[in-house]
Amino acid sequence: MSRKKKRTLPLLNITVEAYAAEGKSIVHLEDGKVLFVDNAIPGDVIDAFIVKDKKSWAQGRMIRLVEPSPQRIAPFCQHFGICGGCKWQMLPYSQQLIYKQQQVTDQLTRIGHIELPEMQPIVGSPRERYYRNKLEFTFSTSRYLTIDEVKNREEKYEPIPALGFHAPGLFDKVVEIHTCYLQDEPTNVLLNALRTYTEAHNLPYYDFKAQYGWLRNVIIRVASTGEVLINLVMHHEDEANRIGILEHILQNVPGITSLNYTLNGKMNDTIYDQEVINYAGKAYIEEKLENFRFKISPKSFFQTNTYQAEALYRITRDFAGLTGSEVLYDLYCGTGSIGIFCSAGAKKVIGIEVVEDAIKDAYENAAMNGLEHCNFFAGDVEKVCTDAFFAEHGRPDVIITDPPRAGMTEKLINQLLKMRAPKVVYVSCNPATQARDLQLLDAAYKITRLQPVDMFPHTHHIENVALLELRHLL
Numbered sequence: 001m002s003r004k005k006k007r008t009l010p011l012l013n014i015t016v017e018a019y020a021a022e023g024k025s026i027v028h029l030e031d032g033k034v035l036f037v038d039n040a041i042p043g044d045v046i047d048a049f050i051v052k053d054k055k056s057w058a059q060g061r062m063i064r065l066v067e068p069s070p071q072r073i074a075p076f077c078q079h080f081g082i083c084g085g086c087k088w089q090m091l092p093y094s095q096q097l098i099y100k101q102q103q104v105t106d107q108l109t110r111i112g113h114i115e116l117p118e119m120q121p122i123v124g125s126p127r128e129r130y131y132r133n134k135l136e137f138t139f140s141t142s143r144y145l146t147i148d149e150v151k152n153r154e155e156k157y158e159p160i161p162a163l164g165f166h167a168p169g170l171f172d173k174v175v176e177i178h179t180c181y182l183q184d185e186p187t188n189v190l191l192n193a194l195r196t197y198t199e200a201h202n203l204p205y206y207d208f209k210a211q212y213g214w215l216r217n218v219i220i221r222v223a224s225t226g227e228v229l230i231n232l233v234m235h236h237e238d239e240a241n242r243i244g245i246l247e248h249i250l251q252n253v254p255g256i257t258s259l260n261y262t263l264n265g266k267m268n269d270t271i272y273d274q275e276v277i278n279y280a281g282k283a284y285i286e287e288k289l290e291n292f293r294f295k296i297s298p299k300s301f302f303q304t305n306t307y308q309a310e311a312l313y314r315i316t317r318d319f320a321g322l323t324g325s326e327v328l329y330d331l332y333c334g335t336g337s338i339g340i341f342c343s344a345g346a347k348k349v350i351g352i353e354v355v356e357d358a359i360k361d362a363y364e365n366a367a368m369n370g371l372e373h374c375n376f377f378a379g380d381v382e383k384v385c386t387d388a389f390f391a392e393h394g395r396p397d398v399i400i401t402d403p404p405r406a407g408m409t410e411k412l413i414n415q416l417l418k419m420r421a422p423k424v425v426y427v428s429c430n431p432a433t434q435a436r437d438l439q440l441l442d443a444a445y446k447i448t449r450l451q452p453v454d455m456f457p458h459t460h461h462i463e464n465v466a467l468l469e470l471r472h473l474l
Contacts, residue, residue: 016044019099043069048376057087083175100462104431104452107470109127111435114442122452125308139215140174159203164174172208193252227285229258301334305455313341319425319467326397336362351376382412396421407433424468447453
């Protein structure tokens with residue numbers, strides 16, 4: 001039988017052996033290949049198709065759960081397995097944490113190939129549900145259909161409008177959401193109020209393929225302070241309908257402290273270059289971490305899990321070991337939250353961030369907290385951090401870096417090696433790219449502390465904080 005023919009045959013009754021990373025589990029096949037499978041957990045016996053076949057590994061798709069793992073539990077959400085958000089609801093949270101710690105250890109070891117200290121036990125989230133402070137839902141003319149719905153649909157199928165989350169891997173299909181366990185109320189009240197009103201008034205949802213329609217997105221932020229911000233995004237102005245739907249939201253969704261709207265006629269959904277117009281209440285909400293207050297506007301970046309952000313920032317502050325005399329650099333500072341949180345122990349805080357609006361928010365956040373020793377600068381971190389900049393603002397005693405998932409650029413890493421700050425605290429949302437960067441930083445720094453932190457229960461995402469100390473000072 002040819003190799004091509006073999007690929008089309010399902011693999012029957014294979015046992016999932018271990019967790020790999022990024023939500024995938026592994027099976028060792030008889031020919032020595034490693035098969036990676038989504039949506040399966042160690043101990044499952046499954047049937048699977050090979051969808052990608054390489055020399056030493058393959059990607060499989062589970063087609064039947066023959067026998068569930070003893071670890072499996074019943075998911076609590078009706079949308080599990082369809083919306084693609086909480087992919088690990090079938091695992092007890094305690095077991096999720098074990099696999100996440102394993103993921104950090106494996107990636108730092110296999111990618112970094114550097115000396116590591118003993119890793120501290122992972123810090124789990126105090127909330128397993130309703131932990132997000134921000135969600136974005138999408139209006140679409142095309143509801144995602146399950147396999148059974150596709151099989152049973154009529155030949156002349158008319159797309160059904162939907163309000164919910166984008167289906168995984170499909171930019172134009174939306175999974176209709178009725179109850180979401182990611183964010184506190186009034187999130188679900190808002191969803192159902194919008195769905196009822198738009199259906200009753202026949203308001204057009206946006207068609208992502210044809211690029212026409214009216215309602216595009218709704219963004220909701222629910223702060224731990226109890227304040228609620230909503231931003232409704234429409235394709236174009238329709239004053240009568242806009243006022244109608246915004247008034248309906250005000251009258252039927254409790255607790256709103258900031259109601260806003262945005263007109264976005266672009267081909268993509270990003271609103272960072274669009275004007276946000278305040279309709280009712282304040283133009284922002286306030287969030288708190290310990291005794292620090294933060295202004296959150298519709299376009300602000302803020303840690304998505306407020307309750308766990310405090311834990312992450314406390315660990316970062318502890319690793320920094322500030323005594324009151326240090327110049328602290330906060331790279332990729334966003335709206336300044338980490339630097340502000342650590343500010344009491346620093347003589348001076350210098351924050352650098354490429355998004356100019358975030359820097360404006362950072363200055364406002366510093367002012368809200370009465371901090372005069374925090375300064376923020378807009379620009380690419382690797383371009384701002386020059387010898388002239390250090391001469392003017394002071395060389396760093398401690399650097400905190402919290403880069404995006406792609407990690408730091410090699411140019412910036414070389415600058416850090418040149419700067420030779422006594423301490424670097426590396427906060428990462430992607431242990432794989434962190435491991436790559438730590439390997440390069442190993443030329444001058446030794447990792448002395450490691451602490452994984454789980455910000456997103458029921459997902460495969462994991463944060464890790466590493467303390468690096470300059471070798472000649474140890």
